Amino acid sequence: MKYGGDQLLLQGGHHPELGLRFYVDTFSAIKAEFPDIRLHALGPPEVAHITKLEKSTHHEVLKALKEAGMDSLPGAGAEILIDRVRRLISKGKCGAQEWLDIMHEAHKLDITTSATMMFGHVETIEERFEHLVKIREVQSRKPEGTNGFLAFIAWTFQDVDTLLTRIRGVHNLTTSEEYLRMVALSRIMLPNVKNIQASWLTVGKPTAQLCLHAGANDFGSIMIEENVVSAAGAPHRFTYKSIQDAIKEAGFEPQLRNQLYQWREIPETIEEQVVNY
Secondary structure, eight states: OTTOOOEEEEOOOOOSSOOHHHHHHHHHHHHHHOTTOEEEEOOHHHHHHHHHHHTOOHHHHHHHHHHHTEEEEOOTTOSOSOHHHHHHHOTTSOOHHHHHHHHHHHHHTTOEEEEEEEESSSOOHHHHHHHHHHHHHHHHTSOTTOOSEEEEEEEEOOOTTOHHHHHHOOOOOOOHHHHHHHHHHHHHHOTTOOEEEOOHHHHOHHHHHHHTTTTOOBOOOOOSOOOSTTTTTOOOOOOHHHHHHHHHHTTOOOOOBOTTOOBOOOOSSOOOOOOOO
């Protein structure tokens, strides 16, 4: 890969007709063409949707996806794991318990996952804590020797041109200080999740740098293309050089990793990637 990447994040929403066979064929084709690429794909809401289309079980769908080449499952669609909130902001996605059940099933199949939180909209402070407690509880049930949730990432609601803002008048009023507190609280509340990531994409360089002093040990990564939070107003960009410089400026040594948090050497030949969303 000319930009030094070794991972492909694939997410595509809830298609009314594309069932399990489509994803199995897609993953198998990608792996046949690029056997060394890691597929970090779908998310619990999409797994729930495929399961309903197939009239199957979470176990069978996840097992088939893993056998087709899915290496890990992102923590997409967690938002806030409280159904009161989910009915207001993500009614089309699976409920909180199904999200958690799918992640637990993935852990039983030794599929590494991540957990997320999207906050700063209609949730209460108490509901943020409940979200963290639920993540911790599922992680405590992972089989011995598996990674379970290998990382936790919290990011702030991006409110540009969203229905939540246009119809309900909800805006992101989260301050940098509040985001830092969330990172620190995540580190305290999730002692069984090894890695806490700062969301530079949504909070920007200065805040993300401070997060490294507030409990985060991961600065995230560069992305060749991202079309979700960017469409909702996230303006921040990094190249592979500028992200290293930002980490050094914060007083830390940058280290390239893969999705399993195994160290990688920076390729000797790599093109400077200017992200164009």
